[in-house]
Amino acid sequence: MSETATLGVRAARGAAWSGASTLLLRLGSVIVGIVLARLLTPEQFGVYAIALTVQGVLMTLADLGLSADIIRSRDPDRIAPTVASLGLAAGGALAALTLLTSGDLAALLGAPQAGPAIAILSATLLMAGASVVPYGLLMRRFRQRELFLIALADFVVSTVLTLALVAAGMGVLGLAIGRVAAQAVASALQFALARVRPRYGFDRRVAGAVLAFGLPVAAANMLSWALINVDNVVLARTVGAVALGFYVLAFNIAGWPMSALSSVVRSIALPYFSRGPGGFAAVTSLVWAAALPAGALLAVLAGPLVEVLYGARWLPAAPALAALGVYGGLRVLFDAFAGYLYARGRPGPVMWLQIASLAALTVALVIVAPLGGIVAAAWAHVAVAALLILPGYLVALRAAGARPAAVIRALALPSVASVPCVAVAAFVAATVPDPLAALLVGGISAGVCHLVVVGHWLRARIRELREPGPDPSEDIR
Known part of the structure; x- marks a missing residue:
């Protein structure tokens, strides 16, 4: 087996371990979070x-x-x-x-x-x-x-x-x-x-080289955390700790699937892209095929989910959860983009993009949070991600050797395939009065629909990841 194929197998095994373990631990965290919400x-x-x-x-x-x-x-x-x-x-x-x-x-x-x-x-x-x-x-x-x-x-x-x-x-x-x-x-x-x-x-020479690479990575990571949490600071000062508590619950729920997916992406993206010659399109499309439906389902099933798990007193968190689910799906995709850029030795664009995003989000939050509270703050995340971060990453990826048109093509089929499945869940949520039944029927029916629509395509992309060849999203010179 070639070195490239071996790397693909190791990455796939790593992703499987990371995904299974993260989902298991996330399930445990959900249960603990439910208990803490009662205390x-x-x-x-x-x-x-x-x-x-x-x-x-x-x-x-x-x-x-x-x-x-x-x-x-x-x-x-x-x-x-x-x-x-x-x-x-x-x-x-x-x-x-x-x-x-x-x-x-x-x-x-x-x-x-x-x-x-x-x-x-x-x-x-x-x-x-x-x-x-x-x-x-x-x-x-x-x-x-x-x-x-x-x-x-x-x-x-x-x-x-x-x-x-x-x-x-x-x-x-x-x-x-x-x-x-x-x-x-x-x-x-x-x-x-x-x-x-x-x-x-x-070693002074080693320290210089390490810091030259590491400081932009650390700055980008810090700005990424700030980007996710600046809303907590603004909301604490504008709407108070009680409303912030509802918002934090919504953010935590949105983080269940998204943190699991992000953990898988971060665990394999940098080491995989650092040593593999291709696979970017396959990885990106797989990431989006999981992140998009997960975020959309959180959006359409937010009300039943909050009521079933936490009780009716936490329902004010549901409208914010709907927006944060959409934002979470985009954030997982950005993790894959960042991993590719880091592997190409380009941490700088990630850092500068985070700076611009943090500035834009802070301004947006200061304007909309006093007017629309936690719901407006949640949608501000979506707006900045879609209108600023996504185009910015496409520009940075092009400079690193990927072709934006090929990246967009890799995202197209998962996007189209998610529409009917999410529509099924939305219909169930709107027509089934019992929250538990709406949650179970809506989630299961959407999941089955998604597997039926993209099952064959998913298997093909996984095979491509395990044995990566030349990647159409990269310029082969």
Whole structure:
């Protein structure tokens, strides 16, 4: 078997492991989220969202894009000591800074009660920075089984501790403590399962090259997180913690399928595109064939889904969920685009596109959130994604060697095939009065329809991914 074919098989196996494990863990997270929704108030959801927003944005800086360079490097062992030193220094500095300024950050974001949770979560920044090397090596080797075991341990520790502390009345602090404990376990397991020990050193030439690649990646990732979470900041200051709680629930629900799909895409895109000569069109079309119907179904079944899982008191989250489902589908597609650009050594366009998107979304949110609340904020995400991010990526892909027309053709069939299936679900949601029946019948009928319409096409694209040849989306010169 050729090296290219072997890479395709490894990527396909990695995707299978990543997809199955992520779906399993996501299902567990859904169940835990339902339990927490019965224990916490919408206001507490909103407060914790602010704390997680700070932690999520800073976590990308703690990585500094270093794990991505380990993944793509031709000689990861040579750069590993320098990468480890840079990661530890960045994580430690950010942890100390966040701890010292946690109260001020919370007040600045309009939720001073989030200060203690931000202080506790600062410890995760140090752990993330210290473990960039083993994480990068696991990703590079397509060790999705080991990554699943790490994620499972993280989930178990976080769930058990969080539920116990929340039930004991600790509220938001219980969530933060559970997150820190889980991160500690995950970081230790990364070292153990990657079979590496902490090795530190510093080579000035290696550091320069690593930072030249990693800093734009880290900036793009940070801006991506900010793009997703800037609405939390604006809503906290304009509509208050209660409305933010409904919005956070909607965003979390939209993240169920989309985070699972994004995890699969990120786990294979960079290592696959870094070493494979083609496959971009096949990967992109497969990603869209999964992301588009998932997002559309969230949109049309939002009301029944929220009422069945969380109860009628959370129904104000449903209109925002409808828009966020559509946005989530686009975001998964953008992950595939970014992976291709990173593999071509072009992190800069991703970063600049995120900057432009963040600026546009912030302006849009400041204008529409006071007028339309959480629903307007959700649709602002869709507008910026469709009108700015998508065209911007097509331009960047063209500069990296892909042909936009071929990319659009790869997306066409999944788009057309989703229309009748989503229409079936929308009809069921509109005509079946019982929310549980509407959810089950609508979801199952749409799923069966989708498999019937695109089943043969999906098998062909998977074969193309496993044995990639020349890719029509790329310029072959």
